[in-house]
Amino acid sequence: MMSRFNHLPTLKIDTSDKIPFTYRGKTYYGTKGDTVATALYANGVRIYARSLKYHRPRGLYSMDGECSNTMMEINGTPNVRTETTLLKPGMVIKEQNVKGSAKNDMLGFLDKMDWAMPAGFYYDTMHKPAKIWPVAMKQIRKAAGIGKLSPDHHMPGKYDEIYPTCDVCVIGGGPAGMKAALAAAEKGLRVILIENRPWLGGHFDYRTTEYVNRQTHHDRAVQLAKEVENTDNIRVFTHTANVGTYNNNLITGFQVGTEKDSFTERYIEIRANSVVVATGCIERPLLFENNERPGVMQAGCALRLANTYGLLPGKTGVFSIGHDLGLEAAVALHDLGMTIPMIADIRQDGQDPSLVKALADRKIPLQRGWVAIEVHGKKQVQKVTLKSVDGAVGKTVDCDVLVASAGFTPLTGPLVVNQAKQKYDPHTNFFLPTDLPRKMHAAGRLLGFENSRTIEASGHLAGIQAAYDCESCSIADLGEAKKAMESLPGPARGTKLVMAPVKGRKTFICFDEDTSIKNIKQSIDKGFDVPELIKRFSGAGLGPGQAGIPGHNLPLFTARYQALPDIKIRPTTVRPPLVPTLIATYAGTNHTMLKRTPIDDLQRKDGGIFRNIGVWQRARYFSRDFTAKKEIENVRNNVGMLDGSTLGKFRIHGPDALNALQRVYVSDLSKIKEGRVKYTAMCNDDGCVIDDGVVIKLGENDYYFSTSTGRAGQTIEWIRYHTRYDNWDFSLVNLTDAMGVINLSGPNARKVLEKVVDIDVSNEGFGFSEYKEFLVADTIPVKAMRLGFVGELSYELHVSASYMKALWLMLWEAGKEFKIQNFGVEAQNVLRMEKCHVILGQESEQRTNLLDIGMGFLWARKKTGYKTVGVAALAQAQQDNTRLKLVGFKMENNGRAPRDGALIVDDRIRGHVCTARNSFSLNEAVGMALVEGDMSQVGTRLAFYEDECNGELIYGTVVETPFYDPSGQRMKM
Amino acid sequence: MALTITCPICGKRNGYEFRYGGEEKGPRPDEKDLTPESWCDYVHMNKCVAGVQQEWWFHRDGCGSWFTIFRDTTTNLEKETPEAQE
16 A cells, blocks of 8 residues: 555545455555545556457546546446545445456457457448348447446435525636635625535645745635635535536536435536536646556646645656646645656746746756657556657656646536537637626636636626626626736636647547547548547547547547638537436435325225325225225125225315306306205316316305315316416315215115214215215214215215324224225225226226216206306217217126226227226126227127237127116115 | 526426416407317417417416416526517
8 A cells, every 4th residue: 555645734535544445356445535546546556447449458547537547336336437436435346348357458459459440340340241240249249338237236325306596506616616606695695606526626725836925725725615614695515516507597416425414416406597607627638649558647637646635646757748737736746756757848938937947946857849759558657758849859758657738628518508609719729618698607717717816806707797697786896806807817828739740549539439549530531520520430529528538639639630720620519417427316316205095004904905096095905806806795785984085175165166166067066055966077178078076065155076086186276277367256275185085885884874973864864965064973073975986875974184083993893793894996996887987087088078978967058158168179079979989898708807908999999998897796797998989889799809819809798887786776775 | 497487476486386388378268159160279279489478387386376477488588578588
C-alpha cells in the first residue's frame, strides 16, 4: 500500500479510518473519503479494466467518470463508475471485459488485430454470406463489451424521488455557482444549488495557489461553501449530477445518498423560475500515440489525486499540457515529491509569469511549443517521446506518469439540451453557448474565464440576472453587477487543437468505443462528412461516458482533417441524460399504492385470499377452491356477508343537486321518492355506458348515490366537468373512504338482521328496493337498502368506516346459528352472473353503449332540457342494428364454460365471452357474451375459440335470461 | 412534462397535479335542432392549433376545480392572455 499524505489542508480523506474491501478475491483497505478508484490506486492498481474492442489496458484518467476506463463491477452491479463512487466497507470489486485479469488479459492480442477492425467493420464485413452473421455475432459479443449484467441481478439499495420547487436553481457548486446562489439568496429568493461532487468548491477546492491577498483558492472555496451553508434560503444537493434540463426550467438530477440518508440514490426533479448554469470545464484530451496507456492522466486528475486523496500519482512525471492549470499541477506535485524531468507546453507564450518563475525556481525545464507524440510501455507508461509542434526536434524521457491535457472543454450540456445553440469561438477555442433559453443564464469557467475574480463576478452577475427574472431586484442592481465585470479580465485565450504528426493508429479520440483517429479518417474517407454521422459510424462518443472524452475533439479534428474554416466547425448534438444513470433511480420507490377496506384485518383473519382490484386490495376467495363453490352455495342456501366497502359513495346537496344528477344520469331522477332506491346508469358523450349505481333521495335537494368501485375516483371530476358552464349551486362529497358497506345476502339474511336491529324488517316493513335509516344499538347510524345484485334476499348496509368492524362482528355473531359465512368477490361474480346482472367493464367495454347491454329501460326518453350526457348519441344508436348485443348462453352437451374473453367465431370473429362459469346453482355451464346483433336471437348456436385451442372449438346456444330465478321471487321474498 | 399550470384557487403548480380536459369549445349545444353531425363536431372535432389555445384543466391532486388556461402548444408554456406572444 502506498503511503499517503495526511497533512494537506485540501484532503477529503481520513487516513486513520480504514475501510476493507475485496478486489480480485483478496481483502484490501482504503480510507474514509476514498472513491473506489482512489482506494485501488492507493493499493497499487494501475490497470482497472480492458477496453471494449481491442482489450487495451486502461487506467485512471479523468477522476470525474468521463470514460469507461475505470468502470468496474461492484457487488454484482456492472459498469459502476469507480471514480465517482465512494468506497464502502465490504464492497466486492471485479474487473470488466477481461479473460484472466486486467493485468494479464488473454484477449490482449486483439490490440494487434486492429487492421481487421476498421471503422464500421461490424456493418461492412459480417453479412456476406448472410449465414456467417449469427456465428460472428456470437464471437464478437463474447470478446467485446463493457460489463455484464446477470439476468437475475437484483439492484441493491433504496431508491427515492423528490419534486422540489424554487425561485432559482443553480447547477454547479464551484465559485461561480456559489456566488450566483448567494446573490439570488440575498435578494430573498429560494435557491437550490446542485453539485456533482460530494462537496462544494469546484476547481478552487483542490488548488493551493493564491486567490487574493495570500488566501489560497482552497481557503476561498471553504469560505464560500460556509457562506452558502449558513444561508437558510439556499438548499444544497451535493453528489448530485444534473442529467437533464427542459423547457420551462425543469431540472432533473440524480443524488447519491450518504450514510445518513434513507436512500441509495434519488431522482430530483426541480421546477425553477430561473436557472444559472455554472458547470465549469472538463479537460480536453491530448491526442498522441497510446494516449490512454495507464499512467497517462489529465492535470486535474493528477492534482486531485495528490491534494484531495493524498496520493502521489507516480515517482517521475512528464507533463504535456496546454494551459496554466497544468503548470500549477507541476509545481504542486513537484513540491509534494514528484520528479519532473520536463514540461512540454503546447503554447509558445501566454503562460502566467508567476508560474513560469515558480518552475524556474524549482529547476523544472519548460519546453514551449512542444507536445507528446508517443507513449512507450506495454501495459503502463515507461517512456514518452515529445517533439516540438513542427516535429523538428524531439526527445524521449523515462517516466511512470504522463500528465497530458490539451486544454479545457466547457460543460455546456445543461444549456444545450434545453435548446441553446453552440458556436465555435476561435479565441477561447470553445463551443460557446449562444441563444440561451428564456430565464437561463451561464456563468464561470464555461464562458472561457480563467481569472478567479472574473469567475466569481460572472457568478454574481448570473445570480442577479436570475433575481431580475424573479422580479426581485432592480435594473440598477443588474447594471452594477455588469459593471463589476468590466474592470476584470475577459475570457482567456484557449489552445487550438494541436497534435504531433502521427498516423493515429493508436491515438484514441474515444476511449469507450476504442475509436482512434485513424477510424475517424476512415469514416470521413467513406463519405461521412459531418461529426454527427462520423460519430454514429465510428462509434466515437456513443459510449457510457456520454462523449465526455471525444465531445469537442471529434468536431475539431474532423474540421482539421477536412480543412474547414472555423465558422464551419459543428459540434455533435447533446441529449439527456448528461451522465450515465441508473434505471433503478428513475424507477424510484415501488410504492404499493393500494387501499384497504375498514375490515381488511378481519377478512385476512378469516382466510381471505386477496387480489389487487383497481386501487383496492379485496378478498377474492375464502378457500383455495377458486370456483368458490362453498361460498356460492352458502349464499344460495343460508346467508353470506361480503365486504362491499370499495363501492363509490357520494352525497350531493344544494339547490342544483338534482340538475347535476339529471345531467349525468340517463334516468329521470325528479321522480324518485324518499325511502326508495333508484337504480340508474351514466353514459359518456358517445352513449357508452361508464357507470351504474343507485340514487337515494335523503331530503329536499339532498341525494346519496353509489358508483361502481372503478369509477369512484373520477365521479366528482366527471360531474363537475359536465356542469362546468352552468354555474349551478351544489356541493359534492366523496364518502367512498368514509363509509363501509356490508352486503348481507341469502335466504336467512332477514333472520340475521332482525336480531341486530330494532326496526321492522319484514317484507312489508322493509320491502324490496326500499331505503331505511336507523340506529343499531342506539349508536351506529346505518343507511340500509334492499337490493338484489346476487339474486337472493339481500341487504346493503352503509355505515361509517369507524363502525364498520363493530357492525360486521354483531351480524357475524347473530348469524352463527344461521350458518353465516364470508363470501368473496369471485362468489359474488358468479352469483350475479347467474342472474345476468352486469358488471360494467366486464359485460361492457369502451365501445359498449347502454342499449347494447339491454339497459335501455333506464333511459328516460321523455326527459328533456337537461342536456343529459350521452342521450344524443343513444338516440342515434337506436337506429343502428349492426352493434354488438349482450346475450346469455348455455353450453351444449353439458360442456365446460369457455374462458372469459374467448372469441365467438364463424368464418370471422363475431363477438366475445364476457363472463362464463360452471354454475353450481344450475348444474351447468352458463355465461354472458357480446355478439353481433344477428346472432342475438334465442337458439343461435355459438362457437367459442379459446387461446391455444388448436382449432378445437366448443359450442353453446343463446338462451333466455336470467338463468337463475327468472321471476325474481327470491330477492323479493 | 415541464408544464406548470396556474390554478385559480391553488396558484402555480406542477403540471402532474392536473388532468387535461380538452379545448375550450363553449357550452353544450341545445338539444333542439341537434343533428348527429353537429353533435359529433362538438364532441370530437378539435382545432389543434399550433400556438396559443384556451383549454380546460382539472386540479385532480388539489382543490378539484375545473378552469381554463391559455397555453402555447408550441412551447408548452402557459400564457396570461390569448394574445400573449414571446
